Amino acid sequence: MKWFKKKKQTGDRSQEASGETIAQDLEPEAPQEEGADTAEPVEPVEATGVSETEKQGFFRRLRNRLSKTRQGFVGRVDQLLLGKKQIDEALLEELEEILITSDLGVQTTLALIEKVREKVERKSLSNPEELKEALQSEILAFLKVPPRPGRIAEEKPHVIMVVGVNGVGKTTTIGKLGARYVKEGKRVLLIAADTFRAAAVEQLQIWAERIGAELVRHKGKSDPSAVVYDGIHAAKARGVDVVIIDTAGRLHTKVNLMEELKKIRRTVARQLPDAPHETLLVLDATTGQNAISQAQLFHEALEVTGIALVKLDGTAKGGIVVGISDSLGLPLQYIGLGEKVEDLQDFDPDAFMKALFSEVNQSA
Numbered sequence: 001m002k003w004f005k006k007k008k009q010t011g012d013r014s015q016e017a018s019g020e021t022i023a024q025d026l027e028p029e030a031p032q033e034e035g036a037d038t039a040e041p042v043e044p045v046e047a048t049g050v051s052e053t054e055k056q057g058f059f060r061r062l063r064n065r066l067s068k069t070r071q072g073f074v075g076r077v078d079q080l081l082l083g084k085k086q087i088d089e090a091l092l093e094e095l096e097e098i099l100i101t102s103d104l105g106v107q108t109t110l111a112l113i114e115k116v117r118e119k120v121e122r123k124s125l126s127n128p129e130e131l132k133e134a135l136q137s138e139i140l141a142f143l144k145v146p147p148r149p150g151r152i153a154e155e156k157p158h159v160i161m162v163v164g165v166n167g168v169g170k171t172t173t174i175g176k177l178g179a180r181y182v183k184e185g186k187r188v189l190l191i192a193a194d195t196f197r198a199a200a201v202e203q204l205q206i207w208a209e210r211i212g213a214e215l216v217r218h219k220g221k222s223d224p225s226a227v228v229y230d231g232i233h234a235a236k237a238r239g240v241d242v243v244i245i246d247t248a249g250r251l252h253t254k255v256n257l258m259e260e261l262k263k264i265r266r267t268v269a270r271q272l273p274d275a276p277h278e279t280l281l282v283l284d285a286t287t288g289q290n291a292i293s294q295a296q297l298f299h300e301a302l303e304v305t306g307i308a309l310v311k312l313d314g315t316a317k318g319g320i321v322v323g324i325s326d327s328l329g330l331p332l333q334y335i336g337l338g339e340k341v342e343d344l345q346d347f348d349p350d351a352f353m354k355a356l357f358s359e360v361n362q363s364a
Ligand SMILES: Nc1nc2c(ncn2[C@@H]2O[C@H](COP(=O)(O)OP(=O)(O)OP(=O)(O)O)[C@@H](O)[C@H]2O)c(=O)[nH]1
Pocket: 027, 028, 029, 030, 031, 032, 164, 165, 166, 167, 168, 169, 170, 171, 172, 173, 194, 197, 200, 248, 249, 250, 310, 311, 312, 313, 314, 335, 336, 337, 338, 339, 343
């Protein structure tokens, strides 16, 4: 039965950054419990069937949570253009600096500036207002990675394996994502395969209880693949729709980590030949260009299918969205805008740009 469809995107993009940053050492805090899922309704997964009021609330939240980036990036562009009458080389150089320091990435910035410069030379762009419009449309073009046919799970369950370095927001993202599927009426099972850290299992358990998902866990420090084996087995037996696997972000070495994750993947595939259907990489927007290096590392080892870029609410350098879309050729699937269950949104390039470039001084 072809019951589940996911969009996937592709792009012929160059690699931008290199290096490894697996040893990031952020200690996650426990998820916030109070009223997390009662404050506002959880947004549905599909845009279809969403009321106008919900859409507005959705956009308002996006806009509010991007305020740091709007002020730090678009606000600086506005300041640069203020009172300028013409576009000269000095102005383009300053713009280049703003783009780079907003974390769009060097290569992406140079490509953007080049496109703008061409337009200036062709005289299709002559004043700062037009420059700002051109900048928006060129950035949007970078964000719109062309879609490709989705991968379809032939039979239940649809399996999503979530990976990323420690502290980026994997477990929180799993909670939010699981909540969306539960809201859609799907039966969701979470697998606690981060057995490296004692508190990790409890953290996932809290999320499972909060969102109404099932949980498969082992007591004590067992082999992650053994937990995954039991989890998939249970999911098949119970007719679960969606399985989400939480994994460790840190092991003794990064080689160990990647080998462990590959082993988990093999375990899943042995029980369900097409699975995992998605390998979702969670990246922390506040780590800037490191996020791109991490993505390259994980993608090489695990063939990541999509990215969740979270903590966008906590950074003025949201330009990383553009850098990631441009340099990885991987679809930016979700963005995280806070710690609560409703703070995970599908990444929508048009809405993102609209939220970012709406008037800086407009009340949030
Ligand atoms: N502001 C903000 N905080 C977030 C977001 N996503 C996650 N967090 C917070 O980031 C911290 C770490 O999140 P976790 O979900 O525990 O991260 P993890 O990747 O599972 O960490 P490990 O299990 O140690 O590998 C928690 O305090 C979360 O509440 C987000 O979109 N915005």
